[in-house]
Amino acid sequence: MKRFLAILLCLVAFGFEVFAQQTISGTVFERNASKKELPLAGASIVWINSNVGILSDTHGKFVLKTTNITDRRLVVSCLGYQPDTIKVISNTPLRIVLIETGKQLNEVVITQQREASMVSIQPRKTEILTSKELKKAACCNLGESFQTNTTVDVTYRDGVTGSKELQVLGLAGAYTQLLTENAPIITGLGSTYGLYGIPGTQIDQIHVVKGPGSVIFGPESISGMINVELKDPMRADKLFVNGYVDGFARAELNVDKTLKVTKDLNTLFSFHIDRYKQKMDQNGDSFLDNPMLQNINVLNKWKYESGNGLFSQNSIKYLHEDRQGGQVDFNFDQPHADHSMYGQQLVTNRLEFYGRTGFVMPSDNYKSLGLQYTYVMHNMDGYYGLREDDGQQQSLNLRLIYNQNLGKYNSVNFGASYRLDKIKEQFGDLYLNNDLSMPGVFAENTFTSKGKRPVSVIVGLRADVANGELVFTPRGNVKWEFDKNTDVRFSVGTGFRSANILAENSNIKVSNREIVITEPLELEKALNYGFNINRKFELNYRKGSLGLDLYRTQFANKIIPDYDTDPTKVYFSNLSGHSFANNVQVEASYYILKPVELKLAYKYLDVFRESDGVRITEPYVPRHRAVASLFYESFNRKWNANVTWQWFGSKKMPYLDEAYRGEISNYKELSRPYSMVNLQLTRHWKNFEVYLGAENLFDFRQQNYIVGASNPNEGFFDASYIWGPLEGRRVYTGFRYKIN
Known part of the structure; x- marks a missing residue:
């Protein structure tokens, strides 16, 4: 590691050499x-x-x-x-x-056709999902935005609350840095249900990076980084309305309105409500198949661009969510301390303010100075069974960035950042204060050569003091344009983060396990390195592409939950031994007909740790996954259709005592493989469109996933033994109306 750090420091110093601009x-x-x-x-x-x-x-x-x-x-x-x-x-x-x-x-x-998804030309490989890609499915929120994507896996955490997480490279969602317009909004307590807090209709683009992201945005991206870009007030439609309803009686309404205040100032108002109050128990285990939910989301975004280089963009958002789960006959109007029934309720109130203000200095050398700022206040109040769950969070993030072109080949960013988290959570008899104070400095240089086969190199280094511990984070990326259609990339870098064990392991809350922290928990630290190659081609006058990704993550420290030593407890400790995640992904796309695009992808994941010479496979991670999708768009663009097939291989299941195995569908050490089919048909008019679709078309689901459902408040109870889909066939319809 010291040798790697020294090399990066030399490269950074080399990049600072000033040429005539x-x-x-x-x-x-x-x-x-x-x-x-x-x-x-x-x-x-x-x-x-x-x-x-x-x-x-x-x-x-x-x-x-x-x-x-x-x-x-x-x-x-x-x-x-x-x-x-x-x-x-x-x-x-x-x-x-x-x-x-x-x-x-x-x-x-006849207008410009926007690509549905693409790979950026930057040295750091970035997959860009546009609103056109997101419209291939209903995409009600961020957690439902990756149904046609192979890089990101969306998984259930438990069978009571509906909590989901986004996994990259086979690692838990906590190891993927999640940004909203380059701001760290969904952190801490917000990570449990934060994916529901960004409606799909507010999203303009999603940028997905595998491996470590830029040092500018912090050290937390270990397995990857996902940045969500919301609609631009200067480019969005004057009015946009989206309505959605499905066969389970879930309904959603979105209204976006833009206003031009002055020639330099525009604003966007966005209102979102998602409501589901149907009590349904298809498998007869006495528990609701889906939690009852009401989510209200209000966003106001302002953007100012002067003609002399001044730029400012600011957003404020309020979210209120009431989430109820548990047994069908539970009465939410009564006190929850009722031993005869199990109920779960969480009421969340959340305020977000974030933005960035900058200035591009008129000069021969491109120079800019910008300040990014974020403030989040998150309050939650609720219970899981007989245990209270209350939490408060206040987070402040500041980032000052200076950018300048140096010489003929280099562009440098450097600056300083500060992160402050004040997080308090009570769960039952456990009280946790996850406070973090972290000032930091960073520098990143981008070098680009010229010629027929140009090379681009990004080297970055940041230094942070996390609660008194000094940590260096070096990162590097190389892109080589082998020819005009072929790009080869390499990446390497470290990352670290402070864990929030309750928010990031919410499956524990839907159990009767006692939480035991065996030792002071240290920062999680890891090294990630990878290689990918992308090739574009044209065959019979139709475009296509091929891609290969290879990545490996190895942890220096990782917080390990131990569920197997004692079935009534979960023990948290630092990593003892080694932990790895290996990823291989192959993708291909081709227009088999001019209006029909075929995409094929396969992913292999090997996620495990070694302790005392014993190899322990990470549970709930499918070793193999395959995706195939067909997208059709008529020549007059009035019709489009998308069909996606997903296949999931076997998953390692955590240990379960033989006395309880009969309560879980098809419980074995390795779960059964399964597949799902989603489809959607859309009809477009000038300013109006109607869509009709079905998720999990063939109605495959895991019938039973709760252990101890007959006596959840006493004895052994766990609602997280999930290897397959929990929802059956979901048929939905909706409309989109806009005024340009």
Whole structure:
């Protein structure tokens, strides 16, 4: 590790060497039919008669080299817009406006087609899921946004509350850093049900990174990073309404409204309500199959962009959720200390404020200074059976970032951050204070070479003091463009985090186990390294791609829950021995017909730890998983359909005494494999669309998953022995209406 740290420090120092600056920067805008100008992402900016070019970022901005350029004319283009050629006479930042080329012919509108999913061109491999990809399913919230994705696994934590988590590289969701617009919003107490707090209709894009992310955003990304970008007030529809209802009587309504306050200031108001109050017990175990739920979510987002480089974006959100589970006959109007029935209720009130303000300095060298800030207040009050569950959290995150281009090849980010968590939780007789004070500094340099096979290198280092412990986090990424269609990437880096054992192991709460912490719990630390290659191709004039990912995570310390030593207790301790997670993923996509895209993927996971020479496989992780999907879109774009097939291999099950094994469906040391099919059909009109779909089409589910359901308040009770889907066939329909 010391040698690796020294190499990275040398690379960072090398990257800081200053060259004579020769770049041009600017912003690309689109002018739509209503003459509104908005930043345009993905526009191509290329020097004429050369292969030197770049794509504009999500804010329409770009920085392009001028080295060895003799003909200073820029060709700017984007599918669906009129291209433009611009003569560059100085290094003053450019403002480029492209006009839509859309035209109407027999009610068929020719517009830019947005990709459903893509891999970014950055050295750090980033999968980008756009709103078009999310609309292939109902996507009611963030936890339901990955039904067509192979990288992220969505798993149930227990069979009472409906809690889910997002797993990357086969590791628990706690090891994936979850960001909202680059801000750490869903942390601490919010990690238990936080996926329900982001409605799918508010999401514009989801960025998924395997392995360690940028050091700028903190040290917590061990297995990966997921960043959720919400709708942009300057680009979103003036009005958007979504309605949803399914066969289980779950209903949802979303209303988004944008307003242009001034020419530089826009705002978005978003209202979301999700309600399910149906009592249903299909398997006859006396417990509700799905928790009753009411989720109300209100978001207000403001965005300001001046013409002189000043930028500010701020959001405030309030969430209220009432979640009820347990036995069908439990009376939620009565005190919960009723030994004859088991009930679960959790009322959550949550306030979030986050934003970023920055300034791009007009100069020959691209320079910017930005401040990101986050404040979260989270209060919850409830119970699980006879045990109270109350918690309060206040979190503050600050991050100051300075960015500048150095010389011909380098761009550097450096700054400082501070994280403060005040978390108190009571569960039964257990009281936990998970406070964290963590100041830190960071630096990250991006080096990009030129030539026919350019190489890009990102090296970063941060130093944090977490509750008095100094921890260094080095990370690096390399991208080699073997040719114009093939990218090869390598990544390596460390990460660490402070565990919140109750929020991150919520399955314990739906049991009668006593929680025992055997020793002071230390920071979790790990090293992750990986390789991937992506190849684009064209066959019979139709596009396709191939991809291979290889990743390995090895922990220096990990908090281990032990359920097997004593069935009435769960023991938490630091890692004794070694812990590993290996991941292999292969993906392919191809347009088998011009309007039909086929995607195939296979993933292999080997997650285990070694203690005293004994290999212990991580439970509930399928070693094999396969996904196949077909997406059809008619030539006039009035119809589209998506069918997804998912296959899950066997999972290692935790130990269960023989006396209770009959209470779990098909309980064996290795669970049975199973598959699921989801489909959706959508009909589009000009400003209106209707969708109809089915999840788990063939109605396969694990019938019984609760041990001790007949006497849950006494004796052995555990509702987390889940290896398969808990819900049967879900048929749903909905509509989307918008005004551009």
